[in-house]
Amino acid sequence: MCAAPLDAPHRHLLDLAARELRCACRPCSVLFAQPREAPSAEEGGGGRYRLVPDRRWLLDDFDLDDATWDELGIPVRMAFLFHDAAAGRTALFYPSPGGPVESPLEPALWRRLEEANPVLRRLTPDVEALLVNRTGAAAEHWIVPVDDCYRLVGLLRTHWKGLAGGPRVWDAVGGFFTELRQGSAIVTPAGHPTHIRGGTR
Numbered sequence: 519m520c521a522a523p524l525d526a527p528h529r530h531l532l533d534l535a536a537r538e539l540r541c542a543c544r545p546c547s548v549l550f551a552q553p554r555e556a557p558s559a560e561e562g563g564g565g566r567y568r569l570v571p572d573r574r575w576l577l578d579d580f581d582l583d584d585a586t587w588d589e590l591g592i593p594v595r596m597a598f599l600f601h602d603a604a605a606g607r608t609a610l611f612y613p614s615p616g617g618p619v620e621s622p623l624e625p626a627l628w629r630r631l632e633e634a635n636p637v638l639r640r641l642t643p644d645v646e647a648l649l650v651n652r653t654g655a656a657a658e659h660w661i662v663p664v665d666d667c668y669r670l671v672g673l674l675r676t677h678w679k680g681l682a683g684g685p686r687v688w689d690a691v692g693g694f695f696t697e698l699r700q701g702s703a704i705v706t707p708a709g710h711p712t713h714i715r716g717g718t719r
């Protein structure tokens with residue numbers, strides 16, 4: 519965002535116009551945290567950037583059955599969904615070795631998910647995503663900062679080999695979800711934290 523040197527763990531700002539993430543130093547993060555806390559109905563020039571939050575919730579007892587998952591029509595076992603405020607809709611993406619791929623999402627299907635899982639109403643538009651992991655035997659659902667989703671996409675881009683990905687990419691994906699589990703609060707379908715794992719979030 520500015521020319522300041524960055525610490526290894528740092529926050530990101532989403533450029534809403536370009537839909538790109540920009541690395542932010544601590545003062546920039548603090549500066550841009552304010553409009554999010556007091557959002558104006560009509561964002562002016564100051565509304566171009568939004569600070570990506572850093573909460574990570576593992577959603578306990580999330581209601582997404584196999585039939586609904588199949589309806590999403592995703593060719594891999596991972597997906598992420600977020601509200602696109604400018605477009606006024608929820609967008610569905612999945613990670614691929616070629617980058618994030620958008621897939622059509624029926625608005626009615628999203629409404630059904632929201633009704634079954636009221637915690638989804640807590641998603642901050644544009645900067646937080648519902649992340650679904652069905653790799654291996656997993657059936658896990660998270661609310662995560664969108665930059666986590668792009669980090670996952672980056673792992674596929676970097677480590678994917680051949681047709682099935684190869685062992686390195688699946689090790690990397692497994693490590694990503696292990697780390698996410700360790701840094702997440704466990705939250706009930708209504709949006710109440712049950713306990714915090716491994717962190718202070």
Ligand SMILES: [Zn+2]
Nearest residue numbers: 520522543546
């Ligand atoms: Zn800065």
